[in-house]
Amino acid sequence: MKNRYSEKHIINEQIQYSKVRLIDIFGKQLGIYTSNEALQIAKQEGLDLILISDKSEPPVCKITDYGKYKFTQEKKAKEAKKKQHQSSIKEVKMRYKIEEHDYKVRINQALRFLQSGDKVKVTVIFKGREIQHSNLAIDLLNKMAKDLHSCCDIQQSPSRDGKNMIMILSPQKK
Template sequence: MKKKYENESLINEFIKYPQVRLLDNLGKQLGIYSSEEAIHIATNQGLDLVVISNKSNPPVCKIVDYGKYKFSQEKKAKEAKKKQHNATVKEVKMRYKIEHHDYKVRLNQALKFLQSGDKVKTTVTFRGREVQHINLAIQLLNKMATDLNEISTVQQIPTKDGKNITMILAPSKK
């Protein structure tokens, strides 16, 4: 298995540095060797020489079983990707004539979304001539913003969008 692998790290004969800092398969530092000597030591053990870090001087190389090393690196990358949370925009819709209990339900929905790290787009929709009551809708959205001000910040103030008024809340970074 004498090849360069995908992540631009080098393995065995592709290592062209004059000297490398060598680590054994347990991570113990063996010292500084020429690349040829390090490759020879690795092949005598039936293992591969892999560049772990080329940022230092001399670059750090480790004697490992390449297949196992590659598998563990892919596993670490998968775990890191799992732990990342991409903030999505969740929407909470209501009417400007919303009842108190229904408002509380929408408030709790928005609270749950914000606590999980998502942004919340709150939308007040109008039908027909209700569009005359924009000021009541803006008051409702401002009330929601003040009710949630401990865990969120207003990213976009209430703005008219056709027959809707929308506001975007983002989780605050505390």
């Protein structure tokens, strides 16, 4: 008989263990049975036998409706995926001779990115011969790192990248 279910879960005749620990549809342990006995019990109730864990000795199987079981597993996976946050790199750009108010705006921008769990790439842009003032840019980036030290870690210290000076900050681990 061809199995109409997914290959993701081991169910019914696919379970090839000599003995299994059996759990009923309500979560109550029924005891240890042979695979064939457990399958017969499941079929008598019109349900499926699903391998829950093969890590224990003997493996754990549950009697339940496979369609409902698969649906609840997918729902749990979806919820877990929702709670994950994909960290991306946000960029904050400025010049080395930035005014105080503009600097505070960039600090707030970086703070907002870090609090939402994103990494921040802070870039100081040079034009023309301004690259000779790279020490001022390093001072500015170090000042920014010091101002944000309570909520971030320096992932990459200030370094030159072409005609720019960059530093990467990552949110602190909680």
